[in-house]
Amino acid sequence: xxxxxxxxxxxxxxxxxxxxxxxxxxxxxxxxxxxxxxxxxxxxxxxxxxxxxxxxxxxxxxxxxxxxxxxxxxxxxxxxxxxxxxxxxxxxxxxxxxxxxxxxxxxxxxxxxx
Amino acid sequence: xxxxxxxxxxxxxxxxxxxxxxxxxxxxxxxxxxxxxxxxxxxxxxxxxxxxxxxxxxxxxxxxxxxxxxxxxxxxxxxxxxxxxxxxxxxxxxxxxxxxxxxxxxxxxxxx
Numbered sequence: 001x002x003x004x005x006x007x008x009x010x011x012x013x014x015x016x017x018x019x020x021x022x023x024x025x026x027x028x029x030x031x032x033x034x035x036x037x038x039x040x041x042x043x044x045x046x047x048x049x050x051x052x053x054x055x056x057x058x059x060x061x062x063x064x065x066x067x068x069x070x071x072x073x074x075x076x077x078x079x080x081x082x083x084x085x086x087x088x089x090x091x092x093x094x095x096x097x098x099x100x101x102x103x104x105x106x107x108x109x110x111x112x113x114x
Numbered sequence: 115x116x117x118x119x120x121x122x123x124x125x126x127x128x129x130x131x132x133x134x135x136x137x138x139x140x141x142x143x144x145x146x147x148x149x150x151x152x153x154x155x156x157x158x159x160x161x162x163x164x165x166x167x168x169x170x171x172x173x174x175x176x177x178x179x180x181x182x183x184x185x186x187x188x189x190x191x192x193x194x195x196x197x198x199x200x201x202x203x204x205x206x207x208x209x210x211x212x213x214x215x216x217x218x219x220x221x222x223x224x225x226x
Contacts, residue, residue: 004157033213040122042202042216043158058213090157103214105150105157 002026004106006091012112013081021076021109023091031094032074033058033103034066036087043090049074081113117141120203120217129226133190137203137217140184144205144215147179149188152200152219161201162188193224 007022025032030051035043045058049068063085065077074093078085088110092103120137127133135149145166150158162177164170164186170177178187186205190197203217 040218042118042120042218043204043214044216045213048213092157102160102163105159107157108155 004091004093004104006089006106006109008109009107010110010112012114013078014114015082017081018077018079019081019111020078021089021091021111022073023075023106024073025091025093025104026072027093027095027104028071029093029095029104030071032068033092033094034064034074034076035090035092036060036085037090037108038087046076046089078111081111083113085111086113087111115140116218118203118205118215118217121220122218124221124223126223126225127193129193129195129224131193131224133188133193133197133222133224135188135190135201135203135220135222137186137205138184139186139205139215141205141207141215142181142184143207145181145208146206147177147186148204148214149175149177150202150204150216152202154199158202190222195224195226198222198224 004025033048034046047066049055052071067075091106094103118139147164149162152158167181174191176189200219200221202219204214
């Protein structure tokens, strides 16, 4: 059981470039989440997917798009990267959105936008 | 004002001491309370989960929730250098819209 995996681990982008962060879970969880973590700001929810085929905005969705490709995979896309999107990105999953309190996190993707 | 407040630390203690961590919050709808541990350059891992008010103990860890004061605590007994990490509190309103709201985290250093 790998749990929640994320690729890439680290990425450097130039302003205006695009990229997709990949996330997969093998725990048969229904709900998946994308967070960003910045110093002193804690973890902030970008988007979440309560179940396959649905996505909803979180606290800081501007500049991002998501795709719930199937039950296992949830990707985060930056269409035109900005320096303000320099952060550590975490994907998480939980069995059920209603009982989603038990969220399991991936190892993170460190993104630097120059 | 942030919805969940947590002292960033660092909190430095000698090995074997009790570590005391806490968070305050403003949203009275929160009823699920969690503590996550995050090692440097790793993802958060769930330590403790508590529903509503009360205490919960798991080995060296004790979580307390006081909803009347909007205050939660985590105690680590007999602290070890391996407990050195950042501890994040998180909470949610549950079925009302179950998105976790995190505190900023407290960095803990346990010195041998």
